[in-house]
Amino acid sequence: MAFLLHQARFFTTVNHLRDLPATARPEVAFAGRSNAGKSTAINLLCNQKRLAFASKTPGRTQHINYFSVGPADEPAGYLVDLPGYGYAEVPAAAKAHWEQLLSLYLQTRAQLSGLILMMDARRPLTDLDRRMIEWFAPTGKPIHALLTKCDKLTRQESLLALRTTNKAFDEYSKQGYEGKLSAQLFSALKRVGLDEAHAVIESWIVPREAVGETDTQAE
Structure with a gap:
């Protein structure tokens, strides 16, 4: 199966x-x-x-990194790797800069079609994760959570983490958040949840109606 994301390259x-x-x-x-x-x-x-770049030192990713996806001459869209947050040893000034950069990007970037929120399945929905959701909530755009490292949990523990996350997401919806909130289990080591994540991300880059229009034009 060919995925749009497999045509990815560093952009800026x-x-x-x-x-x-x-x-x-x-x-x-x-x-x-x-x-x-x-x-x-x-x-x-x-x-x-x-x-x-996957650093062994948390907090090393200090910038917003863009990757184009799709054909090199005419990308379909971009993946945007935001600075990791919540690492205590990052200097206060750098932390404040990242926080401002993150919040303003999430709240004001018109091209942004959705947020993939990575949360360790063993510790989902920390205070900082909730802050990210609350920064993004006013945009009405979707959030899809990947509960990473689920291979470190038993099947029962993984399902409990997923249920807990979905329950919290339901509460946000009840509070008036208009964007769709969804979650899934994910493990890079065991390759769990790859197809589901691909489907969500690619639907945000190339919406189904756009795919349908292209198919119609081809006919």
């Missing part, structure tokens, strides 16, 4: 909002606590080993 790195690329294509952002497995997941989803 940004450290200030003023430097965000003037692209019109949809963007899918990846956010998560430092060491939640974000870079590893991006590499696996794109079927590449070192597309996103």
